[in-house]
Amino acid sequence: MRMDDERESRNVEDRRNSSGGGGRGLPSMGTMMMIWPLIRPLLRTKFGWAILGLGAVAYFSGFNPLSLVGVGGSHSSPVNKAHDEKEAVFIKKVLASTEDVWSQVLLKYGIRYKKPIMVLYRGSTRSGCGHASAQMGPFYCPVDQKVYLDLGFFDELARRHNAPGDFAQAYVLAHEIGHHIQNMQGTLDKVQRAKQSWGGNSVKSNALQVRVELQADCYAGVWANRAHKQFNILEPGDVEEALRAASSIGDDKLQKETTGYVRPDSFTHGSSQQRVEWFRRGLSSGDLSQCNTFQ
Known part of the structure; x- marks a missing residue:
């Protein structure tokens, strides 16, 4: 992925050196x-x-x-600071790319893009949506409009899920930015109200959440399409990295790995095939209107 000449976003809150960044759990x-x-x-x-x-x-x-x-710290294992900083610079450039792309795309829909903040942390921190930990993986909080990311997740993506590569990392961030777009469109609020009206019906709520996640995958594809046209960022193998990442974190694959069986009614993000298909749709079209997963 060609990002060497791209700018770094300034909309970053770096908490990596704040000994966990707040919101700790109990000591072991x-x-x-x-x-x-x-x-x-x-x-x-x-x-x-x-x-x-x-x-x-x-x-x-x-x-x-x-x-x-001399006891405790933000990580149970040492952090390779040079590697960590290299990944931080890269992901800041990806964030800048999403800012440039979505600022242009959303104008066509009459929406002025409000740039979200990306919070980099290690171990644990506090968010507007409550406690955040590395075990949760990257997530978007609509309350404070921030994306929370422990860079250690990328190492796990490569080792545990066999999805290495810089564009796989870019896909992860682009997916979370997709949730920010949904928040600006009012989609997340509508979904939350629908879930509350169902009075705890987990099957219906899960099915609706899958649509939310698949749309964010499609939005990530739209970003990749537009970013490549604008900045010529994609290299051979990049798309395959993103598709491998999307496939590796499908609900069916994760459930099979952890429990040995699959329960579709408990899906919250979609199957591997669904995630790949919706990312491909956004990537091939570059069109936000092609990402209506709620139809």
Whole structure:
């Protein structure tokens, strides 16, 4: 993917060096056992309890006081900072490309594009939609209109899902930006109201959510089409990388890997075939109107 000469977006909130970025879960049992000799004496005095209270507030606000005594951190494994920074620069350029493309495309539909913020973090952080962790994968929060991304997800995409490559990474971000487009169009709000009106009917809600996700895949394809025409970014093999990524994270494939069987009524993102088909539709047409998954 040719991005060397492209600009980096400035609409980025980099929390990678903030020791988890806030919104932590509880320390692991192993960590608790390690620090218990430090905690036990503090429990004997009011001053000690005050120190523990301040430490707890700091921990759940995002600062890890355990790091002061060499315990804990934002990651359980070391981060290759050079590799991490290279990926950060690349994904910032992809974000800039989405800004340029969607600012032009949406004008034709009478919509002024509001550029979202991309939050880069490690381990965990807080979002307008609640706690965010690396285990959740990348996601878009319509409340604060931000995309949350732990760059470690790309390593997992390559290792666990056998979907390496820079354009596979670009597809992931473009999909989340697709949700931002849906938010601007009012689609996410309509979907949420429909789900609430069904009173917890999970089958109907899941089916509707699949349509939301497939449309975001189609929007990612539209972006790829327009970005290539505007910036000549695609190289041989790039499209295959994106298709492999779309296929590898289909609900049927993930369910088969984790449980050994497939339950279509529990799908929330669509099958591998559906995800590939809708991305292809957007990629081949470059036309937003071809992405109506709700028909």
